[in-house]
Amino acid sequence: MAKQNIYDNETFFEGYKALRDKEVNANNLFEMPALFSLLPDLIGKRVLDLGCGFGEHCMEYIRRGADRVVGVDISEKMLEVAKEENSDPKITYLNMAMEDIGAIDEKFDVVISSLAMHYVEDFDGVVRNIYEKLTEGGVFIYSQESPMSTCYSGGSRWTTDEDGVKIHLNLSNYGREAEYSSEWFVDDVKRYHRMFSTIVNTLADTGFTIEKMIEPLPDDELLAKYPDYYDLFHRPDFLIVRVKKN
């Protein structure tokens, strides 16, 4: 199955970097707090970060007391930045696809992946690899775009009123699990859509116990500050999942 590496595309890379450099974005307002809220105590733990990108999360896990962090990313360009900006004696960056982590010859207490899973075609295979890499009692925590987003394949995503206010999401093809291409900085960024039920079944069938899911929404305070995020009440942007290996 395909292993997608859009982040090594120059145009995509620059566009993405500019987005992440913005102080306020959906990632740091909603995805990151939700993901981190599901972290166990990391003191003395070995952590594997899949799709680590620039390595900011790896550094955060060190700050939280992790003993060792391995950051994996398919993009060489992302890892160059990671090594420059977020290096630490306890962090090892590996340039490989998530599909290939079977080759890493060690076990981890925690596997984390932030907004990378929807780029993976072989979800089932990656989940089984993660299960293998975890110690007994270890947890896997990951975030992805909402399954109500990953089936988007072009056209108007939202219906708005005459003032541009979003009235509803135009949801189609949620039941068609396939590869969806769309434009994000560059043409043809591929997302692999899976229904909620497929996500749950893949994790459960592998042997994981599903502990928690979060579909992050703004609270009143955040909404007062950034009113544009009211649209999350129509359709949250993210899904965050925590599962445990028994």
Added chain:
Amino acid sequence: MAKQNIYDNETFFEGYKALRDKEVNANNLFEMPALFSLLPDLIGKRVLDLGCGFGEHCMEYIRRGADRVVGVDISEKMLEVAKEENSDPKITYLNMAMEDIGAIDEKFDVVISSLAMHYVEDFDGVVRNIYEKLTEGGVFIYSQESPMSTCYSGGSRWTTDEDGVKIHLNLSNYGREAEYSSEWFVDDVKRYHRMFSTIVNTLADTGFTIEKMIEPLPDDELLAKYPDYYDLFHRPDFLIVRVKKN
């Protein structure tokens, strides 16, 4: 919290009965096969059916070898039909709300509920009651309208093209967990909307292990026979869940 009993409304009852009497409907094409596919071997088992309605399912569980079936429904009118049309020495029908099953002085190996949970306001309380009524290793299997449907509160549910073909679901308020009233035979049928994440968390927090979810879709054969059901590929009508008490 409110315990809703729409089925004792005369108009609703007659409308619903006519719908169920139709040989082909979404219930018997999609919901029932999916629900039954998750059933364990029922031979010698004690089964509790929550929202049993006319009791057809109760009879089916007896046919599948169950030793004892207790059918619970809040509607006296539904149970009158059940006792007349689907009675068996091994079946007991109880006229009570799902919220009150704590009063039943016995345990069950299997608890099943077909398309009733979205009428329940206190999902958390009902799930805890079910957990209590189950033996160790017992399973709870239930179906509900899709969480992408239960947030519907009027207006156009679908956007269609000029030929009336459904192009997309108009999804709004998925993130607002509330009571939604809509018209179904009568005005003001109340559904209690919960996001996928809330369903998962309620079950997991109670102590259940989530084993399986199904969002039923038509296969090619069924689609060839009933082409109108293509719209399920935009948004499946149902969610079916199986969880286990450890």
